[in-house]
Amino acid sequence: MLTDLYVFADSPVHRARPVVKIAALVVLCTSLFVCEGWTAVTVAGVLVFTGFALAGLGPRHAIVSVRPALWILAAIFAVQLYMTDVVFAGFIVARFVVLILAAALVTLTTRTSEFVDGILSALRFAPxxxxxxxxxxxxxxxxxxxxxxxxxxxxxxxxxxxxxxxxxxxxxxxxxxxxxxxxxxxxxxxxxxxxxx
Amino acid sequence: MDTRDVVFIALFAAIVAALAVFPPITLPVVGVPVTAQSLGVMLAGGVLGAARGGLALVLFLALVALGLPLLAGGRGGFGVFLGPSGGFLVGWIAAAFAIGFLTELFWNRLNYIVAFAICVAGGVVLLYAIGVPWIAAVAKIPVGMALTGSLPFIPGDIVKALVAAGVIVTVKRSYPIITPRARAQKQT
Structure with missing residues (x-):
């Protein structure tokens, strides 16, 4: 059987429509790349943290999502530390972590079937x-x-x-x-x- | 694009997904796991051809993005595209298309050497030409340094190209699917 990464729960985040969640994710990612700097990352980090808390997801889910990218993030941190300073290196890595966690929040709270149904029903309006x-x-x-x-x-x-x-x-x-x-x-x-x- | 093509696309996307069960070997230091899945990318292009191979990867990656843990190691969701190595995943589509295009082009002269060269051109050269600048851009490091960091994966990808070339040539002999590009143009 095919299982998705959905974590069962009932929360405002789970109940939000998939379209809304994807739109929020796109806006968040774009703004993180447009307004660079610790302020944007901190704001986004707080938003994502609130989302995790609302959805009842624990630190375990966050760690599982970030772990596959851990080594490459460490390498990037080392390169940035060597080229610039610790503040900028930390910013680059923190931005990746926030991006990955924001995406994980959408993935963990939405069933794949909801996405597929959403896409197939949106196809009715396609040209x-x-x-x-x-x-x-x-x-x-x-x-x-x-x-x-x-x-x-x-x-x-x-x-x-x-x-x-x-x-x-x-x-x-x-x-x-x-x-x-x-x-x-x-x-x-x-x-x-x-x-x- | 008739129903038969759609079925080929769906089933080959399923093959790429199934190849995730070959256990990945994670190289220390750099961390992108070496998996059999990029072998599936070469096969999609070399067995199905440009359009169908590329679309098989589009379908596969779309469902990965929607949250099915189909990548090696049970990864999936939007996060894998937003991480540093997302460019390599997006590059799979271009790699499968390019390998398919070249395979169609050289179909009548396809032997092991030609197939291997095609797999290296699409699955290594083109893939890294997309993935490496992507890492450099999102991690704000120079392209040269991103390339150095990616070098340890190239031997693994060359081995995969060797295997894929063998499979493509054998499948061509036993169950050919591709219509060669030159003849297809004459028919239309």
Missing amino acids: AWVPKAQIALAVSLFLRFVPLVRTALDDVREAQRARGLDRNIKAILVPLVVRILKTADEVSQAIYARSFD
Whole structure:
């Protein structure tokens, strides 16, 4: 099954419409890059902190979100410290942390299905040249087939392990890709047979 | 773009997502994990071609942005694009498109060497040409220094290009999907 990063809770942040949250995120990110300096970062940091508190998210969620970028942030801090001073180096890293946490706040409080529904309903107002039905088909096929491809990958790895080839990544990828391409042809035949277009 | 193309796009995006289960090797000091996922980017272009390969990555990255933890190590959400290495993710779209375009162009002469050169051009040269200035811009460090910091990843990406070239050539022999660019133009 596909799970998203959503953390279950009921709060004003959770209930806000996805469009509103994305708009807020875009405004925050843009203003952080337009007005540089500690003031902007502090204001944004307080806003994000309030958001985390309102949504009932703890420091654990914040740490998990920032951790993947930790090493690269440390490297950037070192380079900036070497080139400028500690204030500017701290500002650059603090800005990244605030940006990542703001984005995490949106991600952790919104279900992927809410976003997808929002996008698909917004597509009704899209101009005629946008292939709405095809976008909807691609998104739903993708969500359906990620677990299937994972199963196929496991099958192929098992089969190649029996041949002693489980460390050979090419011996795993070729059967996987060919199998998925065949599946794709079968699925599109099935869609044609049901007169989807 | 008919239904068959849409299905190819969706299923190849799913392959890129599934490749996240190969455990990532995180290099010390720099921290961008070396994953099998950028291998999926090369394959998307080399197996599906320019338009479908690029769109497969657009679909995949859109759903990552919407909060599915599909990147290696279970990462996802808007944050990964706002972090310092976001340029490499956006660059995947361009890399898949470029690899697909070149593969279509050289389809009739495609062998292991050509496929490897194509994968390096799109998946290493072009990708770093997008990702490195991006780091330099958002972290306010000189481009040269950002490039030095990215150098440790290049050997890993070259190995991935070697593997991807092998897969692309074998898949071309067993289940070709791409219509070569020259012939496609004659037909229209």
